Amino acid sequence: MHELSITRSVVAIVSERAAGRRVTRLRLEIGSLAAVMPDAIRYCFDVCARDTTLAGAELQIDEIPGRAVCNDCGLEMRLNALTGRCPTCGEPNLRLIAGRELNIKEMETAPCA
Amino acid sequence: MCVTCGCGGENDGEHVHADGTRHTHSHRHALSVPGRDAQTIRLETQVLGKNQLVADRNRRVLAQRQILALNLVSSPGAGKTSLLERTLTDLKPEISIGVIEGDQATSNDAERIRATGVPAVQINTGTGCHLEADMLERAIAALNPPEGSLLMIENVGNLVCPALFDLGEAAKVVILSATEGEDKPRKYPHMFAAASVMLLTKVDLLPYLRFDAEQAVANALSVNPGLTVFRVSAHTGAGLREWYGWLRQSQQRCASALAS
Numbered sequence: 001m002h003e004l005s006i007t008r009s010v011v012a013i014v015s016e017r018a019a020g021r022r023v024t025r026l027r028l029e030i031g032s033l034a035a036v037m038p039d040a041i042r043y044c045f046d047v048c049a050r051d052t053t054l055a056g057a058e059l060q061i062d063e064i065p066g067r068a069v070c071n072d073c074g075l076e077m078r079l080n081a082l083t084g085r086c087p088t089c090g091e092p093n094l095r096l097i098a099g100r101e102l103n104i105k106e107m108e109t110a111p112c113a
Numbered sequence: 114m115c116v117t118c119g120c121g122g123e124n125d126g127e128h129v130h131a132d133g134t135r136h137t138h139s140h141r142h143a144l145s146v147p148g149r150d151a152q153t154i155r156l157e158t159q160v161l162g163k164n165q166l167v168a169d170r171n172r173r174v175l176a177q178r179q180i181l182a183l184n185l186v187s188s189p190g191a192g193k194t195s196l197l198e199r200t201l202t203d204l205k206p207e208i209s210i211g212v213i214e215g216d217q218a219t220s221n222d223a224e225r226i227r228a229t230g231v232p233a234v235q236i237n238t239g240t241g242c243h244l245e246a247d248m249l250e251r252a253i254a255a256l257n258p259p260e261g262s263l264l265m266i267e268n269v270g271n272l273v274c275p276a277l278f279d280l281g282e283a284a285k286v287v288i289l290s291a292t293e294g295e296d297k298p299r300k301y302p303h304m305f306a307a308a309s310v311m312l313l314t315k316v317d318l319l320p321y322l323r324f325d326a327e328q329a330v331a332n333a334l335s336v337n338p339g340l341t342v343f344r345v346s347a348h349t350g351a352g353l354r355e356w357y358g359w360l361r362q363s364q365q366r367c368a369s370a371l372a373s
Binding site (some may be wrong): 010013058107 | 157160241242273277302
């Protein structure tokens, strides 16, 4: 369950950047081929965020579909698995161009009380 | 927004409110006070960026010392430690080798390795299901492997998580045993795609199993056409000569890369 250590990293990175401000919203970007399950991240987030400035923050996860380009015919296609074949020329020679993202996009911090 | 009167004007003088009200007062008060408004801050940060940074540093340190580091990954029970014991016993007269062992708990594996006469450092990951680059950095400092040596890193037995975490190794070596399913490479494509070498182990048991070795290799190559495959048995020694040949060649390449 690497999602636990990934969520810990997310909380550590965001806490540092928030520098004491309370974080109310956090937006992540996770590719569908990144081998990271958004539901597991959500599950871990509440636990990892407890007693930090991220406690209670809304977690938004944008899931990025996999996309690849065929190195043989140049066709761009949607990819639901790490490997596949070009639907046009049938070759397995694909280059992944999206779907392995694992990024923190932005955070929203609360106004000071 | 103006924090004193709530208008949306940015400049002195005339401005129009959302409801159409036109204001013409001279506007000298502050538009915002830092920290008083809710703020959206763009971060655009890679979650694994810090691990990558440390992994890159490990890779530089290892290259400078001409150390070939291999990250051994497999399911639990595939036979990583047994294969390692055999490899160390056979190669230690000619190559200087060090081992870093990763497990959630116990130092059993490091003790098994030390029994072969090779220095070993044990990392216990606790709740962690994989090694991370900073753990390797500390273990390298503790082991202090000599220049030009071979460093074998035995990762936590797990075919999922270790695929995501670069440690700074030269290559990942994935071990698939004949007592597992031949469809494992297709079930766990990330690991087989990330590896450079696959060792199909326990081939001495093939006569007693319904395991289709050809199909297993074909499945692995369908996920990663560039994979180098060796079929080996730590028990009988079958196929080890080819595996050792690859190790020697890779180590020589590692040493000459710095010389050139």
